[in-house]
Amino acid sequence: xxxxxxxxxxxxxxxxxxxxxxxxxxxxxxxxxxxxxxxxxxxxxxxxxxxxxxxxxxxxxxxxxxxxxxxxxxxxxxxxxxxxxxxxxxxxxxxxxxxxxxxxxxxxxxxxxxxxxxxxxxxxxxxxxxxxxxxxxxxxxxxxxxxxxxxxxxxxxxxxxxxxxxxxxxxxxxxxxxxxxxxxxxxxxxxxxxxxxxxxxxxxxxxxxxxxxxxxxxxxxxxxxxxxxxxxxxxxxxxxxxxxxxxxxxxxxxxxxxxxxxxxxxxxxxxxxxxxxxxxxxxxxxxxxxxxxxxxxxxxxxxxxxxxxxxxxxxxxxxxxxxx
Numbered sequence: 001x002x003x004x005x006x007x008x009x010x011x012x013x014x015x016x017x018x019x020x021x022x023x024x025x026x027x028x029x030x031x032x033x034x035x036x037x038x039x040x041x042x043x044x045x046x047x048x049x050x051x052x053x054x055x056x057x058x059x060x061x062x063x064x065x066x067x068x069x070x071x072x073x074x075x076x077x078x079x080x081x082x083x084x085x086x087x088x089x090x091x092x093x094x095x096x097x098x099x100x101x102x103x104x105x106x107x108x109x110x111x112x113x114x115x116x117x118x119x120x121x122x123x124x125x126x127x128x129x130x131x132x133x134x135x136x137x138x139x140x141x142x143x144x145x146x147x148x149x150x151x152x153x154x155x156x157x158x159x160x161x162x163x164x165x166x167x168x169x170x171x172x173x174x175x176x177x178x179x180x181x182x183x184x185x186x187x188x189x190x191x192x193x194x195x196x197x198x199x200x201x202x203x204x205x206x207x208x209x210x211x212x213x214x215x216x217x218x219x220x221x222x223x224x225x226x227x228x229x230x231x232x233x234x235x236x237x238x239x240x241x242x243x244x245x246x247x248x249x250x251x252x253x254x255x256x257x258x259x260x261x262x263x264x265x266x267x268x269x270x271x272x273x274x275x276x277x278x279x280x281x282x283x284x285x286x287x288x289x290x291x292x293x294x295x296x297x298x299x300x301x302x303x304x305x306x307x308x309x310x311x312x313x314x315x316x317x318x319x320x321x322x323x324x
Contacts, residue, residue: 009034012044016052026055029065031072051075054082063095114227117258143214149306150211155276156289156303164296165272169240171260172249177238179269180296185235186324187293188315189262191275192218192241192308193285195251203281211288212280214308215241218288219255221312226258229312232319238262240269242285276303290315294324 013020026032027042032051034042051072058068070087079085083092164180171177179189195215196202207213219239222229229237237259241248248261264270267284270277276287289303290311300318305311 007044009042009044012048012052015049016056018052018056023052026052026065031055031065031069058082061095062099063091067091067095111227111231114230120258143217143307143309144207147207147213147307148210150288150304152304153276155287156301159273159275159291159298159301159303162273162298164293164298165269167268167272169262169264169269170245171238171262172245172252173260175260177260177262179293182293182296183235184295186233186299186319187236187238188222188229188234188290189238189240189293190218190222190288190290190305190311190315191269191286192239192288193278194241194243195219197250197254203283205280209278209280211304211306211308212278212285215288216255217309218305218311219251219257221309222259222315223255223257225312225316228316229319232316233324234319240264240286242267242283292318 007015009020009023013023016023023032027034032044032048034044034048037043054071054075055065055068058071059065070085070091071082074082074085074088077085082088164182166178166180168176168178192215193212202213222237222239226237238261239248239257239259240262242265243251243263244265245263248263251257252261264286267275267277267286269275270286275289277284278287279285287303288305288308289301290305291298292300292302292315300322302311302314302318305314
């Protein structure tokens with residue numbers, strides 16, 4: 001740093017990257033003590049610049065201005081670094097302990113909110129809760145034992161590392177979700193062909209198409225593991241198919257899903273990213289796959305997906321083995 005002497009408050013603020021108001025606040029706390037000229041004006045020097053920069057750096061670490069005094073005293077004692085002194089190390093430990101307490105409190109609050117969300121999502125639903133699985137009411141979710149296993153045809157090899165498209169899709173809560181604006185946390189987007197309804201026929205030959213059958217069990221798996229997925233680092237979970245929003249909304253209500261579904265009738269996601277699709281009964285449908293999007297980038301891809309009823313557990317395992 002070049003020699004700087006006899007500067008005024010504005011110059012100090014500029015060199016240290018703070019406001020003049022901040023400098024005055026530091027003075028009021030006795031953290032910096034400027035000299036005085038004969039006319040009463042304050043005069044600052046290069047040591048004051050160093051102190052103010054140190055205060056600013058500590059603030060960025062989350063240490064309040066009022067608690068930077070041990071670090072400044074360490075510099076004043078002639079140490080090369082503000083954290084060369086035992087008192088500075090103790091201040092670090094205190095800040096870490098307080099941050100840990102805040103994290104634990106926020107984690108507990110988050111878990112409570114997730115519990116409330118799950119209870120609210122299942123309230124009034126005709127779906128048998130996860131703890132009552134195995135009863136006759138869940139038989140319609142049982143997959144045939146001889147389902148054909150989809151092969152990896154390489155149709156998703158290009159996806160990892162791609163930017164999420166600037167595509168906006170409607171969700172079942174009436175919001176518009178832009179896929180390249182999902183935030184820095186991981187978003188799990190499971191893409192599937194279509195969900196059937198009890199008593200409604202699926203397309204002819206559905207069970208014989210590799211990877212087609214199992215959309216409802218897959219969604220129920222994400223429902224049952226939703227809290228685990230959040231605790232493992234997922235910020236959001238979405239299901240996506242080409243069925244319209246009204247249809248998706250009925251699925252959310254009928255299955256008691258604690259997350260929203262997205263609707264992409266035009267298969268815009270397939271066209272923008274080159275996702276694999278197939279045709280049946282005159283319909284073009286998504287092939288089943290799952291994207292993990294983080295900070296607008298596709299971080300991981302699951303393809304092919306099998307068995308669909310175990311897929312949520314597969315995603316959960318990957319999240320736990322690959323923490324952010």
